[in-house]
Amino acid sequence: MRRIAIFDTTLRDGEQSPGASMNLSEKLDVARQLARLGVDVIEAGFPISSQGDFDAVRLVAEKITGPTIAGLCRVVPADIDRAGEALRPAAKRRIHTFIATSDIHLKHKLKKSRDEVLEMAVAGVKRARNFTDDVEFSAEDASRTDSDYLCQVVEAVIDAGATTVNIPDTVGYAVPLEFARLIATLRERVPNIDRCVLSVHCHNDLGLAVANSLAAIMAGAGQVECTINGIGERAGNAALEEVVMAINTRADQFQVSTQINTREIYRASRLVTDVTGIAVQPNKAVVGANAFAHEAGIHQHGVLQERTTYEIMSAQDVGIAESRLVLGKHSGRHAFEKRLHELGYTLSKEDLDRAFARFKELADKKKEIFDADLESIVADEVHSVPQEYSLEYMTVMAGLEGYPTATIRVRRGQSELVDAGLGVGTIDAVYKTIDKLLGIPHELVEYSVKSVTGGTDALAEVTVKVGADGRTYTGRGASLDVVEASAKAYMQALNKLVHYRATSARA
Known part of the structure; x- marks a missing residue:
């Protein structure tokens, strides 16, 4: 049975989701879980883009064994050299280099001719081969590229040494039949295509990322690039869990396999949610809260009699066990x-x-x-950072009459900061008082709360996002009391803001 390689880009493309920034420790935690999951390739970052990304790729390359570790770079010498340096500690490393090939990108972004781009692509692959024999080339916006020119580029980069060629649907424009035809065309018309693995990377702007990826597999693609929970730029990427479970559940149709340990899927999903603060919608396929829930009486009766009446896969297969x-x-x-x-x-x-x-x-x-x-x-x-400020004391008062008030004491090193404040509600009073104490300019971007389990004694889990300096920082807090959970989440987000500012200043 033909095996499909799973290339996970949660740490690179996934982190490009607004507000999904992860610190080094969180990235390493996610990488470890991806290794347990059994992905073939972990794309750990874009080393030239920032010192933080370089450090993340380097750390993952040093600490993670099993999967191949990849770093993204443009077909620019400085980019490629930086990626090669970051990946040096990896036991198995891949340089993933790219350039746009569609006429719209050539004209408006690159301002280069087709011949110039072809020359740059070939030169980039050859340079990458100086660092590793495992080189992947991506033709950005391939789905909107002239097919004759795309075939020419693919043939040239394979001759230059690319061992994987990736065909991205960068803006999620393709539809399944069209995308399958594109993959089939490349396999038919590129004479040296058998010397590389043909890969796809689909975005979800029209909600077709998974469908396009599966259509490409049917047409002969050997690698799928995807992310946990489908997070990523704009509307996101193909969701790893959906691609893998579709392959497993409909093996009769796809007749391919992966090496994914599906019982680690839910754990990976939960971890990515925890570290990014991006919640999974309840009706999300495979990992959503309602994915294995049955409310209609007829459905409940059927499942109790025989699970397969209304379930095409089991919750246990993806690592979801009944809470006990x-x-x-x-x-x-x-x-x-x-x-x-x-x-x-x-x-x-x-x-x-x-x-x-x-x-x-x-x-x-x-x-x-x-x-x-x-x-x-x-x-x-x-999943936290060192605490510049720690919450030591909090008293909140509220009633049907009067103004909600909060009295808070915060410690910073050897100093104690104490103040009280009013708000339109208890949480508003807490947040306004913390703002007075810390004096950190920022904007509260998002606040959400959910119950972890049922009952009046359930843990409340609060997620907040604060914005500053063009970045978003996520904080989480859990407590039996929703006000306390809210304060913890807010403090964690502000501590992250302070920590990253200090880290950036040192860099």
């Missing part, structure tokens, strides 16, 4: 660590200490602790 009581206030550290390991979390001693302290605090207040509670605790405690 796992621990209580008398549970010890060993049991806690063992259960986290079963859920797929491997924490450092410092992170484990913090998470266990939060667990014991929660267990004293909440009778039943579920897997979802543990996942929320880990996300709250582990």
Whole structure:
């Protein structure tokens, strides 16, 4: 059976989603989960774009084994050299170089002729081969490129040494039959096409990224580029979980396979949600909250009698298990660590200490602790940055009459900052008081809250996004009290803002 390579670009294209910025630690966590998932290639970043991206690619190249580690670069000598330097520690490395080939890009963006672009593409691939034998070339906006010219470019870059040639639907313009014909045309008309893996990279502007990717597989593509939860530029990319589960579920049609461990899919989805703050819509295929939920009576009866009456795949196949009581206030550290390991979390001693302290605090207040509670605790405690400011004390008052007030004490090093403030509601009062104490210019971009489990004693999970300096910073907080969770999330977002400003200044 033909095997399809899964090229994950969550850390590169996925991070281009507005507000999806990840710090180095978060990128490494995601990369580790992608390795557990079994992806063939991890595109770790665009090294020339910033020092942060270079450091991320370098760190992933140093720490992650198993998948090939890729770095993106234009067909520009400085870009290629920078990518080669960042990827040097990787056991298996790939330079992914690109240039646009459509006439609209040549005329308005590159301001170059077809011959000039062809020459640059060939030169870029040859230069990349100085760093590694594994070179991928992408013809940006391939789906809007003249097919004769595209065939010419593909043939030339293969002769120059490209081992993978990627055909992106960069702006999500193609439709499945058309895109399949394009892949078939390349396979028929490019004489040396058998010397490379033909890849596709589809965007979701018309909601067709997964459909186009699957159509390309049927037409002979050997690699699909995708992201966890389908995050990415504009409307996003092809969702890895949907591509893989379509291949698995309809093996009778596709007759191909991947090496993905599908039981790690949900864990990967949850992790990416935690570190980016981008929630998965409830009706999202495969990993949405409603993906395996049945409300209609007829459906419920059918599933109880025989699961396959209304489910074409099982929740367990993608790593979703029914939430169950796992621990209580008398549970010890060993049991806690063992259960986290079963859920797929491997924490450092410092992170484990913090998470266990939060667990014991929660267990004293909440009778039943579920897997979802543990996942929320880990996300709250582990995916953070050093705290320039720490929340030490908070009292909030509200009633049917009078003004909601908040009194807050924050510590910064050896200094204590205390103030009180009013608001139109309790959370507004808390946020306005924190703003007075910290004095950090920013804008609150987004606030959302959800219940982790059912019941009045459920953990509240709050996500906030703040904007400053043209960037968005995400904070998360979890607590039995929604006001406390809101304060924690706000403080985490502002600490990230301060941390990244300081990091940028040092760079």
